[in-house]
Amino acid sequence: MTAGTAQTLVWDWTVRLFHWLIVLLIPLMWWTAEEGMMDWHRRLGLTLFALVLFRLVWGVMGTWTARFVPMIKRLGAVPGYVRDLFAGRHSPSFGHSPIGSLSVFALLAALSIQIGTGLFSVDVDGLESGPLAILISFKTGRDVADIHELNFDILVILIALHIAAIAVYQFVLKANLVRPMVTGRSSDVEPESTVTVRPVALLASVAIVAASLYAVMNAG
Amino acid sequence: MKTLRVKLVVPAVAAVMMLSACGDSGGSEAAPEASSEAASAQLPNGMTIKEQIEARQGQLEKVGDAFKAISDQLKASSPDIAIIQEAAAAVPEATQGMADWWPEGSGPESGVETDALPAIWENMADFQEKVGNMQEAAAALNTAAQGGDMAAIGEAFKNTGGTCKACHDDYRLDD
Numbered sequence: 001m002t003a004g005t006a007q008t009l010v011w012d013w014t015v016r017l018f019h020w021l022i023v024l025l026i027p028l029m030w031w032t033a034e035e036g037m038m039d040w041h042r043r044l045g046l047t048l049f050a051l052v053l054f055r056l057v058w059g060v061m062g063t064w065t066a067r068f069v070p071m072i073k074r075l076g077a078v079p080g081y082v083r084d085l086f087a088g089r090h091s092p093s094f095g096h097s098p099i100g101s102l103s104v105f106a107l108l109a110a111l112s113i114q115i116g117t118g119l120f121s122v123d124v125d126g127l128e129s130g131p132l133a134i135l136i137s138f139k140t141g142r143d144v145a146d147i148h149e150l151n152f153d154i155l156v157i158l159i160a161l162h163i164a165a166i167a168v169y170q171f172v173l174k175a176n177l178v179r180p181m182v183t184g185r186s187s188d189v190e191p192e193s194t195v196t197v198r199p200v201a202l203l204a205s206v207a208i209v210a211a212s213l214y215a216v217m218n219a220g
Numbered sequence: 221m222k223t224l225r226v227k228l229v230v231p232a233v234a235a236v237m238m239l240s241a242c243g244d245s246g247g248s249e250a251a252p253e254a255s256s257e258a259a260s261a262q263l264p265n266g267m268t269i270k271e272q273i274e275a276r277q278g279q280l281e282k283v284g285d286a287f288k289a290i291s292d293q294l295k296a297s298s299p300d301i302a303i304i305q306e307a308a309a310a311v312p313e314a315t316q317g318m319a320d321w322w323p324e325g326s327g328p329e330s331g332v333e334t335d336a337l338p339a340i341w342e343n344m345a346d347f348q349e350k351v352g353n354m355q356e357a358a359a360a361l362n363t364a365a366q367g368g369d370m371a372a373i374g375e376a377f378k379n380t381g382g383t384c385k386a387c388h389d390d391y392r393l394d395d
Binding site (some may be wrong): 080124125128141218 | 281283284285286287288290292295296297381384385388392
């Protein structure tokens with residue numbers, strides 16, 4: 001709770017850019033689907049594929065606060081952390097809090113399922129389909145599309161929980177989690193590691209994403 | 221009699237399972253699933269309502285297969301015209317007599333799982349017209365496909381797709 005005077009860098013720019021692009025793209029994906037603008041749904045979907053894949057790779061070779069292993073290690077602290085929150089005690093974490101780690105894993109899993117099923121989905125008329133649907137039958141593509149639709153509801157629920165949690169931190173615990181996601185910096189925590197983007201890691205991640213995107217787009 | 225048979229079957233099945241170490245119990249006699257009275261009611265064409273609904277779903281799935289096959293080829297960098305021709309020929313064949321597939325009573329009120337909306341039977345004339353439009357467009361698509369002109373095929377495919385959508389928008393449960 002004690003505010004250090006120095007602003008600590010907690011989120012690197014790729015994590016922040018990823019986060020806000022997702023915020024922008026999810027409503028657009030919903031809207032293009034509702035309006036039947038499937039060309040745009042496919043284009044934006046491929047953009048999301050690239051973004052989420054990047055985030056998954058970045059969780060392995062990215063900066064410390066982006067990495068999954070430290071987040072997994074914090075999962076054991078979830079019960080204690082939640083107990084403290086209910087008692088009104090909030091000790092800010094450098095990076096994802098224990099419960100925040102859980103939330104990120106759930107959101108990334110739901111996003112991955114959504115994008116993965118989208119790649120294979122086929123519409124009821126057999127007219128529109130994802131870029132990898134060529135590999136499966138109409139019937140299987142329809143079943144996948146059912147999961148795509150069901151999982152979207154799950155994704156929306158997780159997003160609602162995420163926003164509600166941010167609101168609780170803001171108004172109950174008086175901790176602003178939005179600003180650090182914009183500026184990357186927080187005065188609530190001491191640095192436990194540097195979160196400087198290493199050009200080599202960034203280049204390698206982008207290369208993996210570009211290769212995967214190329215493979216998906218040329219599967220036909 | 222029945223108990224005797226079961227008594228013989230059980231050790232036989234057990235022996236087979238021990239030999240094959242496979243969990244599939246081939247000997248059990250499952251009771252036939254109780255279906256609702258409406259679902260098993262006879263239609264004038266001799267089918268039960270359940271059979272009618274499943275038959276039309278099967279036929280429309282064939283149309284879906286054909287459409288996906290054409291759509292896949294149209295998206296491919298080098299479309300295989302033979303696949304398009306085969307699929308385009310399958311659509312008129314699969315939709316023959318389509319006007320008769322929705323007899324009175326074969327809607328959701330039958331208790332059988334169907335996405336057909338009651339609106340079909342409330343607007344039967346419009347529904348029939350849309351079915352006719354689809355069959356006409358599908359015939360034109362087949363002609364275009366056998367002609368082999370990709371631009372004409374693309375155009376005819378879009379038209380036919382539009383006739384599918386026209387019906388699904390009004391008469392099929394939105395999913």
